[in-house]
Amino acid sequence: MILVPTGSLQEGDRLGQHVYRSDGRLVLSRGAVLTANLISGLIRMNIDSVYIDNVRDNEAVPASLMDSGLLRAAAIDVVRAVFTEVAGTGSFHSRPVIRLADDMLRALAKEGDVKLQMKELRTEGSYLHAHSTNVCVLSIMTAMALGYTEQHLRTVAIGALLHDIGYVAAQAVDARTDHPRIGFDLVRRHPDLPLLAAHVVLQHHEQLNGGGFPLGIRGEALRQSAQIVAIANDFDHFVNEIGQNRLPHEGIEYVMSKVDVSYEIAVVRAFVQSVAPYPIGTVVRLSNGMIGTVSELHKGHPSRPVIVTKDQGLRFDLLHFQTDFIEEVILDPRVLAG
Structure with a gap:
């Protein structure tokens, strides 16, 4: 089964998973064979990509969803849709986030010892969406290295995907420094999202020494799940800041320099173990x-x-x-x- 952008679909492709609208309503069921009209309809509904489970003539299935870039591209599209919804309505539909978290967990679990290129070219318009996707990937990999259960991994993935959702809402009220608290309030409104995911959003700018924000908590009050997302957040911002030529190994040195100040050494060790600054093919x-x-x-x-x-x-x-x-x-x- 592979994820295909809707613009690349062909007549005769067969859906490998149900297709839903952004509000959670079913559009097409798994197993449906696509026609030209159905493909046009998906494009009109701004559905960016779907899973298909057929192999086309003279085409090999990609060895890896993450290596193919399709899942990451789809993740960016989901984050973009959620953030656009929040900016416009002050709320969001949670089902696409849950499905995306599950898809990313399955892909990364299948890959095993995956090493991904985390250095990217970004524009101002796409920065936050790509950043949230990278933070999710890095956070899942770190939590896996720490031996988290599947349920706990899912919580970390959701919290990582939504860690900056309050920033989008805060832009309208000029309260960007309080975006973790705003994001916490947005996420906890959804009973189908883990409350711990909301606390990850709230705490991802806190530090062990109490020097973070918005609450200035310290020590054991800072949840390890939030530290995981905080490290991924700091690393990705450092390496991919627009206009800066910073190298991935410098990003690793940067987060290591904050051991016992911002994060526990066990979490940093798991992060460093999970990230290859220069994967094969770089x-x-x-x-x-x-x-x-x-x-x-x-x-x-x-x-x-x-x-x-x-x-x-x-x-x-x-x-x-x-x-x-x-x-x-x-x-x-x-x-x-x-």
């Missing part, structure tokens, strides 16, 4: 000017991978060339192709 520019692709990782030395250079295909092991280092993650595929 295109980088080295300090010596070479451009290449990460081909191997060294356990215990995440910032010193093996690079295969673009021009000559040389194997360049940074663990053995201590004076050279990664200077930039290249996100434009035309650089490698050119």
Whole structure:
């Protein structure tokens, strides 16, 4: 079963899951065979993607939903729809959030030891949606490393997806510094969402030493689930801030510097264990000017991978060339192709 953008659907595709509107109403049932009219109807209803369970002629099923980028793209679309609804009405439908959290949990559990590229190019308009999606992925991976149960993972995923929902509502009342409290009030209105998810939203800017906001809580009052989302939030903002050329391994060093100040060491350790700053396939520019692709990782030395250079295909092991280092993650595929 694969997730396909509605604009890429073809007549004869068969739905692998029910399709719902943003308000939770059923549109099409699992097993429905799509016609041109049905596809047009999905597009008109602004349904961005659907699951299909057929394999098209001469087409292979992607080995990984996360690697294909389809699930992440669908997640961004769901977050965008929820945030747009909140900005317009002051409320949101919870069912799409719950389904998305479940989909992401299943995909990441199936992947096992997944390593995702967390460095992205973002615009102002898409920043918050992509950020919320990345925070969710990072939070799930960290909670898995901590051995959380499926129910607890689901709660963390929902809290991570919605951690900035109050920021969207706060823009209208000029209370951005109080967005965790506003988000808490929005989330706790939904009885089908875990109350702990609302507390994750409330506490994701708190710190162990009491220096956070909006409540200034400290120590054991700061829930571990909220710390997980706080670390993911800080890391993603640090690495992907618009206009900054910050590297993923610098983001890891940044969150590690806040141990016992903002977060417990156990949570930081689980986060670092879960995140590869330069996953295999990452295109980088080295300090010596070479451009290449990460081909191997060294356990215990995440910032010193093996690079295969673009021009000559040389194997360049940074663990053995201590004076050279990664200077930039290249996100434009035309650089490698050119």
